[in-house]
Structures are given as C-alpha cells and as structure tokens.
Amino acid sequence: MALEDTGTGLILLEPVAEEETEVHPLALRVSEINGKRIGFLDNSKERADEILEVIEDLLTERFEFTEVVRRRKRYYTKSAPPELIEELAERCELVVTAVGG
Amino acid sequence: MQTVALRSRRIEATDHLEAVELFFSRGWTDGLPIVPPTEERVEAMLQALDRDPGEIVGILAPRYGKATLEKIAINAVMAGCQPAHFPVVVVAIEAIADDEFNLNGVQSTTHVAAPLLIINGPVRHALEINAGANCFGQGFRANATIGRAVRLCMINIGGGVPGVTDKATFGHPGKYTYCVAENEEASPWEPLHVERDFRPDQSTVTVFAAEAPHNVSDHTSRSARGVLTTVADTMATMGNNNMYKRGEMGVVIGPEHAATIAAEGWSKQDVKAFLFQEARRPLGDLTRGGEYYGEVTWEKYWPRWIDRNDPSALIPVVDNPEDFLVIVAGGSAGRFSLVIPGWGDHGTRAVTKVIPFQDSNECRDGTCKA
Numbered sequence: 308m309a310l311e312d313t314g315t316g317l318i319l320l321e322p323v324a325e326e327e328t329e330v331h332p333l334a335l336r337v338s339e340i341n342g343k344r345i346g347f348l349d350n351s352k353e354r355a356d357e358i359l360e361v362i363e364d365l366l367t368e369r370f371e372f373t374e375v376v377r378r379r380k381r382y383y384t385k386s387a388p389p390e391l392i393e394e395l396a397e398r399c400e401l402v403v404t405a406v407g408g
Numbered sequence: 409m410q411t412v413a414l415r416s417r418r419i420e421a422t423d424h425l426e427a428v429e430l431f432f433s434r435g436w437t438d439g440l441p442i443v444p445p446t447e448e449r450v451e452a453m454l455q456a457l458d459r460d461p462g463e464i465v466g467i468l469a470p471r472y473g474k475a476t477l478e479k480i481a482i483n484a485v486m487a488g489c490q491p492a493h494f495p496v497v498v499v500a501i502e503a504i505a506d507d508e509f510n511l512n513g514v515q516s517t518t519h520v521a522a523p524l525l526i527i528n529g530p531v532r533h534a535l536e537i538n539a540g541a542n543c544f545g546q547g548f549r550a551n552a553t554i555g556r557a558v559r560l561c562m563i564n565i566g567g568g569v570p571g572v573t574d575k576a577t578f579g580h581p582g583k584y585t586y587c588v589a590e591n592e593e594a595s596p597w598e599p600l601h602v603e604r605d606f607r608p609d610q611s612t613v614t615v616f617a618a619e620a621p622h623n624v625s626d627h628t629s630r631s632a633r634g635v636l637t638t639v640a641d642t643m644a645t646m647g648n649n650n651m652y653k654r655g656e657m658g659v660v661i662g663p664e665h666a667a668t669i670a671a672e673g674w675s676k677q678d679v680k681a682f683l684f685q686e687a688r689r690p691l692g693d694l695t696r697g698g699e700y701y702g703e704v705t706w707e708k709y710w711p712r713w714i715d716r717n718d719p720s721a722l723i724p725v726v727d728n729p730e731d732f733l734v735i736v737a738g739g740s741a742g743r744f745s746l747v748i749p750g751w752g753d754h755g756t757r758a759v760t761k762v763i764p765f766q767d768s769n770e771c772r773d774g775t776c777k778a
Contacts, residue, residue: 316422320414320445322436322482322564324473351708353701381708382755384513408518 337400340366344374346399348391352383355407362403374398383407414447414461414478431486435569438559438584442486453481456491457498457764465498466505469512471567475501479565480557487557492535493550496613496763497557500525503615503759504558510756514617515568519649520580521751523562524618524658525555525587526735528601529611531765532589539589541739544621544746555585580620588737594663595736596670603676604760611765616733616758617751618658619648624745632669635745636679640686642747644725646698649752651689651723653699654709656731656758658748659683662738665745680729687726692719709753733758 337343347363349355356379363375376398380387383406395402421427427444431437443449454461454477461478468475477498484497504511504523514521527537538548546552568574576583592599601612626638643650643657650657661669661679669679691714694700706716715721726732738744750756 316420317424317427317444317446319419319421319427319430320416320447320450320478320482321419322416322431322445322479322486322560324468324471324475324479324565324567325417326471326473351704353699353704356704382510382513384517384754384756385510386512 340370340401342371342373343400344376344398345372346376346378346395346402348387348395348402348404349377349379350383350404350406351380352407355383355405358405358407359403362405366403414450416478416482436560436564437486438556438563440556440584442560443488445482445485449485450478450481453484453489453491453494454478456494465502468501468505468561468566470516470573471565473565473567475505475561475565480561483560483564484553484557487560488549488553489557490549490553493554493557495765496527496531496535496537496554497561499761499763500554500558500613500615501561503613503761504562506759506761508757509615509617509759510754511562511566513754513756514751515562515566516573516575517751517754518575518577519751520576520578520619521617522580522583522586523558523615524582524748525558526600526614526616526733527587527589527611527763528592528599528606528614529763529765530609531611531763532592534765537587537589539591539737540594541741543588543591543737543739551587551589552585555582555587558587559583559585582618582620586618590735591663591737594666594738594740596666597676597679597734597736600733600735601760606760606762611763612760613763614733614758614760616656616658616748617756619749619751621658621660621746621748624747625743626665626745627743630668632672632674632678633682635665635668635743636682637686639745639747640683643683643687643749644689646689646694648725648749649699649754650725650749651694651698652705652709653752653754654727654731655750655753655756656733657726657750658746659732659734660738660746660748661734661736662742662744662746663736663740664743666736668743676734677729679734680732683732684724684726684729688722688724690719691716691721691723694723695719
C-alpha cells in the first residue's frame with residue numbers, strides 16, 4: 308500500500324468514538340431526614356451487606372424512618388434492573404447503596 | 409468500488425514513526441506500536457464489507473461508544489489486520505456488544521477476564537487462523553491481529569483504560585490478543601458452533617469472558633477416564649471464579665487426548681457429563697477459604713440440591729454439563745489439554761455470531777461480501 312503524500316505529512320483518522328456526553332443532574336437532596344422512607348440497596352458483592360447493616364444501625368439510632376426497604380441486586384457487575392430502580396424511587400425518599408468487595 | 413466520506417476527525421503526523429509516537433501519547437494503543445490508520449488503509453478495510461461506514465455494529469461499554477464500521481476499521485488497521493480479517497473483527501465486536509455478554513462488567517471488573525474469541529467453520533482456512541501447534545501462542549497474523557483489533561476497539565471505542573475504567577488487578581497476556589480457531593479436523597466430535605445450533609458450513613465467532621488457559625499435562629493415562637480425571641482435577645480449585653460463582657468454563661482438549669477419549673466411543677456429551685461428575689470439591693474444603701460467603705453463596709450461586717449440612721457433599725464446578733465449552737485445538741504432538749476458567753456468573757454468557765463469509769477464493773484477497 309502506497310504511503311500518502313499530502314505535502315504536509317500523513318493524514319490519519321482518530322480511532323476513538325466521538326461521543327457527546329449526556330449530562331445527568333444529581334437528584335435533589337432532602338433537607339429533612341426524619342419521617343422519610345429509606346431504602347438500602349446491597350450490590351451483592353462480599354461485605355456490602357455488612358457495610359449497610361452498620362449504616363442502617365447508625366442512621367436508625369439518630370433518625371426516625373416511616374419505612375425501611377432492603378433490596379439486593381442479582382449481579383454486582385450490572386446496573387440495577389430498571390424495575391428495581393423504579394420500585395426504590397416509588398417507595399423511598401432516600402436510598403443508600405453499598406458496593407462490596 | 410464505492411468511496412464514502414469518512415467522518416472521523418483527522419490528525420496529522422509528519423511520517424509514520426511520528427504517527428506511532430503520537431498514537432502512544434494519546435493513549436490510543438495497547439502498548440505496542442500501531443499501523444497508522446491513513447484514509448487509504450481504512451477505506452481498503454471497509455471495502456471488505458461494502459456496507460455504510462456509519463453503520464453502528466454495537467455500543468461498547470463502559471464509555472458506551474458507538475462502534476461504527478468506520479471506527480472498527482480504523483482500529484483494525486492499527487492492529488495490523490488485512491481487509492480479509494475485517495468481517496471477523498466486526499462480528500466479534502457485535503458479539504461482545506451483545507447484552508448477554510455484559511461487556512460493561514468484563515471491561516471494568518477487577519478480575520483478570522478478557523474476551524476469548526473462538527473461530528469455527530470454513531473461514532478458519534481462508535484466513536489461516538491457527539487451530540494447531542502453538543494456537544494460543546505467537547506466530548500467526550490472523551490470530552494476533554484479529555484479537556488485537558478487538559482489544560483496540562475495547563480501548564478506543566469502549567473506553568477501557570487500565571487502572572481507570574479497566575480496573576483489572578492483573579489482567580492477563582490475552583488482553584493483547586486472545587483469538588484461536590477450533591481444530592475441527594482433529595476433533596472426533598461436532599465442533600462448538602454446531603453444538604450451538606449453527607451449520608458446519610457456517611463460520612462463527614464465539615466470545616467467552618475468560619481467564620488465561622491453564623495447562624493440563626497427562627502423558628501417562630491411556631483411557632478416557634484417566635485423561636478426563638486429570639482435566640477435572642485441574643478445574644475444581646478454590647481460586648477460580650467458577651467454583652464459587654458458577655458460570656461457564658472452557659475446556660480445550662488436545663488432539664492426542666481427544667483421540668484417546670474417542671477411541672472408547674465417548675461422545676462430547678459423555679465428556680461433559682464426566683467432567684460435571686468429577687470436577688467437584690467437598691463442601692468441607694470449600695468453606696475453609698475461597699470465596700465462600702455464607703447465605704449469599706447459597707442464595708446466589710450454589711445448587712439448591714446440595715445438602716449444606718453435609719461437609720462431604722460434593723459441589724460441582726459449574727451448574728450444568730452444558731456450561732462446559734468444549735473444543736479441540738492444538739498441535740498433533742503432546743498429551744495436553746487446557747482448562748480455561750471463566751469470569752463466573754456475573755451476568756455474562758458466551759455469545760456466538762455468524763461471520764458473513766462465503767467459502768471461495770474471492771475472500772482471500774479481502775473482497776468477500778456479506
């Protein structure tokens with residue numbers, strides 16, 4: 308294959324995907340914790356459950372929650388299924404997730 | 409010959425050596441020098457398929473970059489592929505982008521896993537994809553460059569940057585290239601793609617998230633049972649993901665071992681059934697260490713039918729005999745096989761796709777059509 312002679316050198320094509328990155332704003336923070344419904348999402352990796360137990364104990368010592376929802380992902384290597392995210396969004400004002408390992 | 413405008417951003421270099429250095433400095437390589445992707449070379453690559461360069465073959469995680477034919481072709485040029493290799497690279501990209509494969513996890517895991525490409529069918533001969541001596545080693549352009557092109561796409565389109573998004577603690581040498589063909593001619597059994605419902609005359613690529621191969625030496629056994637007992641023992645170890653986290657496991661039977669096994673009339677199903685029966689460890693061993701994690705292990709991974717109160721209960725290394733991906737490959741001399749542990753049941757399965765390839769001489773010069 309002949310080399311290209313452009314006079315100024317070689318013209319090459321960039322190998323990277325040229326994506327426009329979508330910007331997702333953070334969810335609104337709550338100003339009051341008492342009286343809220345809280346969820347705990349365990350990503351199912353080793354010791355995520357232990358971290359969440361400690362956090363749940365610490366939070367429930369200091370605050371009152373009207374409901375506690377505990378869920379565990381099937382695969383820690385995949386995003387949570389949309390139905391699980393929807394359920395937590397529906398049932399809770401606050402969700403704490405932990406990544407084990 | 410149709411010329412379609414290529415859409416990628418252009419970058420200039422004074423000569424080829426400067427281009428190589430420029431690509432290193434941009435983080436666009438795997439650590440080895442690349443072939444500079446000029447328009448001419450990329451167009452020649454694309455002509456092997458005669459499709460729109462803007463066509464999206466898949467979305468590659470974790471960056472969720474669009475793998476267009478054009479971007480794949482650029483990376484294939486960089487890897488040193490010939491245009492004839494391009495259809496195989498494209499189908500491999502389609503396979504790793506399939507949801508079943510879970511590329512997001514494979515790219516970003518701390519585990520060593522890399523996609524192993526297993527090629528079946530007539531394309532193996534036309535492209536000289538090595539299935540024989542040293543088939544997992546160096547020396548064969550098709551194996552070396554097709555596997556490398558897939559990795560470069562994972563880096564440049566998928567955004568797999570070591571230590572940043574590719575969190576592998578170690579990785580393994582197959583992350584440069586990991587492509588092998590099945591030695592169908594040396595196999596007494598149906599090849600992998602036929603087991604997976606494709607015709608023998610079709611060409612396929614199967615992708616499997618896998619560790620590096622682990623050698624199985626057995627120059628002594630002269631029976632199917634003996635050879636496969638050695639294979640089974642190599643499988644059931646506490647350090648691989650399969651033992652605790654299931655999923656699929658690869659088995660490469662060397663031609664000499666295959667002949668010994670087949671001489672007793674054993675089918676491929678017999679091989680899998682035997683391995684399922686023998687590749688086991690007692691529960692009492694597996695709870696001494698490893699990835700045993702009490703309730704979570706029982707709930708997520710181990711079969712319900714194991715008696716969890718019996719330390720002598722035997723835990724198989726996979727859930728089902730069909731979770732062994734068995735191929736025959738390797739050179740004609742040497743009584744060896746290989747065990748290739750998988751990434752485990754992390755929402756990944758091996759995926760097989762058809763390569764658009766007609767078995768004719770036309771394809772040898774890179775002009776085969778879909």
